[in-house]
Amino acid sequence: MNAELRPDVVFDVIVLGAGIAGYTSAIAAAELGRSVLVLEKEEFVGGSTAMSGGFFAFAGTDEQRAQNIGDDDVLLFDDLRNVGGHANDVELVQFYVDRQAAAYRWLRSLGISFSSVTISSGQSVARSHCTDPKRLLNRLEEVVRSGGLAQIHTGCRALELVRDHQGSVAGVTLDGANGRMTLHARGGVVLATGGFSRSPELLDIFAPEQAAAIPYGGLGNSGDGLRMAWLLGAGLRDMGAVTSTFGSHPDTTIAYHELLTAYYLGAIIVNTQGRRFVDESQSYKVLGDACLRQPDAIGYEIYDSVVRRNSKAGVPVSDLELPERRGRTITADTLEDLASKISVPPGPLVSTIDSYNAAVRNERVDEFGRAGLCNGVGDLIEISTPPFHAYPAKPLLSSTFGGLATTKDGQVVDVCGRPIAGLFAAGEVTGGFHGRAYMTGTSLGKGVIFGRAAGNAVARRCTP
Numbered sequence: 001m002n003a004e005l006r007p008d009v010v011f012d013v014i015v016l017g018a019g020i021a022g023y024t025s026a027i028a029a030a031e032l033g034r035s036v037l038v039l040e041k042e043e044f045v046g047g048s049t050a051m052s053g054g055f056f057a058f059a060g061t062d063e064q065r066a067q068n069i070g071d072d073d074v075l076l077f078d079d080l081r082n083v084g085g086h087a088n089d090v091e092l093v094q095f096y097v098d099r100q101a102a103a104y105r106w107l108r109s110l111g112i113s114f115s116s117v118t119i120s121s122g123q124s125v126a127r128s129h130c131t132d133p134k135r136l137l138n139r140l141e142e143v144v145r146s147g148g149l150a151q152i153h154t155g156c157r158a159l160e161l162v163r164d165h166q167g168s169v170a171g172v173t174l175d176g177a178n179g180r181m182t183l184h185a186r187g188g189v190v191l192a193t194g195g196f197s198r199s200p201e202l203l204d205i206f207a208p209e210q211a212a213a214i215p216y217g218g219l220g221n222s223g224d225g226l227r228m229a230w231l232l233g234a235g236l237r238d239m240g241a242v243t244s245t246f247g248s249h250p251d252t253t254i255a256y257h258e259l260l261t262a263y264y265l266g267a268i269i270v271n272t273q274g275r276r277f278v279d280e281s282q283s284y285k286v287l288g289d290a291c292l293r294q295p296d297a298i299g300y301e302i303y304d305s306v307v308r309r310n311s312k313a314g315v316p317v318s319d320l321e322l323p324e325r326r327g328r329t330i331t332a333d334t335l336e337d338l339a340s341k342i343s344v345p346p347g348p349l350v351s352t353i354d355s356y357n358a359a360v361r362n363e364r365v366d367e368f369g370r371a372g373l374c375n376g377v378g379d380l381i382e383i384s385t386p387p388f389h390a391y392p393a394k395p396l397l398s399s400t401f402g403g404l405a406t407t408k409d410g411q412v413v414d415v416c417g418r419p420i421a422g423l424f425a426a427g428e429v430t431g432g433f434h435g436r437a438y439m440t441g442t443s444l445g446k447g448v449i450f451g452r453a454a455g456n457a458v459a460r461r462c463t464p
C-alpha cells in the first residue's frame with residue numbers, strides 16, 4: 001500500500017516512468033538500500049514494455065545452446081555495430097555486451113523464462129529470446145514493492161525537473177490526484193519516460209518522414225522526459241534515426257498489436273502496383289522506410305502454402321495462423337484471383353513473382369539482391385504452390401530509438417558532454433546505443449542493462 005504523496009517527504013531517488021527501464025532502475029537503487037519513488041503518468045503501469053513482443057537480444061544462453069545456436073559476445077558486438085551503421089556509441093555497445101549475460105541471469109533468477117529463440121531483424125544468428133512482457137512487468141512490480149523501499153504512484157505526471165541551489169537535479173514537479181506538488185530526492189532523478197512515438201510535435205521536428213506511419217507505443221510516450229531534460233541543456237543522440245517497423249495491419253489498434261513478419265519466413269512484399277520494392281530479408285526498420293516511400297505507404301506480404309508451413313505457432317510475428325483467424329489474411333487459389341481481391345493489377349503481380357521465382361532457382365540475379373530469408377540466413381522459397389496468401393501491412397512507429405545523451409552509467413550529459421548533476425536516464429528516452437538502426441530485442445535489453453546501471457549510479461549519490 002502506498003503512502004499518500006506529501007511534499008515534505010524526501011526520497012533518495014525518484015524514477016519517472018513505470019516501464020522496464022523504470023522498474024529496473026528502481027530495483028537497483030532499492031537493492032542498495034535507497035528509498036525510491038516511481039511516478040507513472042498513466043493510470044496503469046507498463047508503457048511500451050507492456051505492449052512489446054517480449055523479445056530480448058541475449059547471446060550465449062542456455063536456450064541457444066539447447067538449439068545448437070553458436071553465439072557469443074563478439075558476434076553480438078559486431079552485429080550491433082553493423083546494425084547501427086557504426087554510428088552507435090562504442091562504449092555503450094560494449095557496456096551492453098559486457099552485461100547482457102548478467103542481465104539474462106538476473107531475469108532468470110526472478111523466474112522469467114524464455115519460450116523461444118528466433119532470428120530477427122539485425123541478427124546474424126537466432127538470439128531473440130521471447131518472454132511474456134506482462135508477466136515480466138508483474139514480476140518486476142512485485143520485486144519493486146516487496147522490499148518496502150519503493151512506492152509506485154500512477155496517475156502522476158512529472159512536469160518539470162527541479163534543481164537545488166548548486167544546480168543539481170533534486171526533485172520534480174508533478175501533477176497528480178492531489179494537484180500539483182514538488183517532491184525532492186537526495187540522490188537525483190532517473191528519467192525512464194520512454195520515447196516520443198506519441199508526440200506529433202516531436203515527430204514533426206525530428207522525423208517528419210514518419211507522418212504516414214501508424215503511431216504506436218505506450219499512450220504516455222509523448223517525449224516528456226526528453227523535453228524536461230532538453231530544457232536543462234541535455235545533449236541528444238540519434239534523433240534523426242527514427243524508423244518504423246514494417247508489418248502491421250492498417251487497422252491495428254492499441255487493443256491488439258498485430259505485426260507479421262511473414263517475409264522472414266519466405267514471403268515477398270509488393271506495393272499496390274504489384275511490384276517488389278526492397279530486399280525483404282533486411283531489417284524490418286529498413287523495410288518500414290522503404291514502404292513509406294510506396295503509394296499509400298502500404299505493402300502486401302505475399303506467400304504460398306509452402307511458406308505457410310514455416311509458420312511458428314505461438315511465436316508473435318511468425319505465427320501465420322493468428323492473422324488468418326482474425327480475418328486479416330486474404331487467400332486465393334490463383335495469383336490472379338489474389339491480385340484482384342487486394343486490388344493490385346494481376347499482370348504485374350504474376351510477373352513479379354515469376355521473376356522472383358527465377359531468382360530463387362538461380363536462373364537470374366534477384367533484382368533487389370535478396371539472398372536469404374532473414375539477414376542473408378535461410379534458403380529462399382519459390383512462391384508457386386496454391387493457395388496463395390496476402391497480408392496487407394503498413395509501417396508502424398512503435399518506438400523511437402534516439403534520445404538523451406548519457407554515459408554508460410545513465411548520467412545525462414549536456415550538449416557539451418558535461419554531466420547534468422543528479423539527472424540520470426535509461427530506456428527508450430536515451431539515444432546513442434542503437435545508432436542508425438535497431439536490432440530486435442535490444443530495446444528491452446537496454447532497459448534492463450542501462451536501467452540497472454542508472455539505478456546504481458543515482459543510488460551512489462546519496463548516503464542513506
Ligand SMILES: Cc1cc2nc3c(=O)[nH]c(=O)nc-3n(C[C@H](O)[C@H](O)[C@H](O)COP(=O)(O)OP(=O)(O)OC[C@H]3O[C@@H](n4cnc5c(N)ncnc54)[C@H](O)[C@@H]3O)c2cc1C
Pocket residue numbers: 016017018019020021022039040041042045046047048049050051052053054055056057156157158159192193194195216217218219220221222224225257398399426427428429440441442443444445447
Ligand atoms: C508493439 C511494440 C513491440 C515491441 N517489441 C519489442 C521487442 O520485442 N523487443 C524489444 O527489445 N523492444 C520492443 N519494443 C520496444 C520496447 O518495448 C520499448 O522500447 C521499451 O519497452 C521501452 O521501455 P521504457 O521503460 O524505456 O519505456 P516504457 O515501457 O514505454 O515506459 C515509459 C513509461 O513512462 C511513462 N511516462 C511518460 N512520461 C511520463 C511523465 N511525464 N511522468 C511519469 N511517467 C511518464 C509512460 O506512461 C510509460 O508508462 C516494442 C515496442 C512496441 C510498442
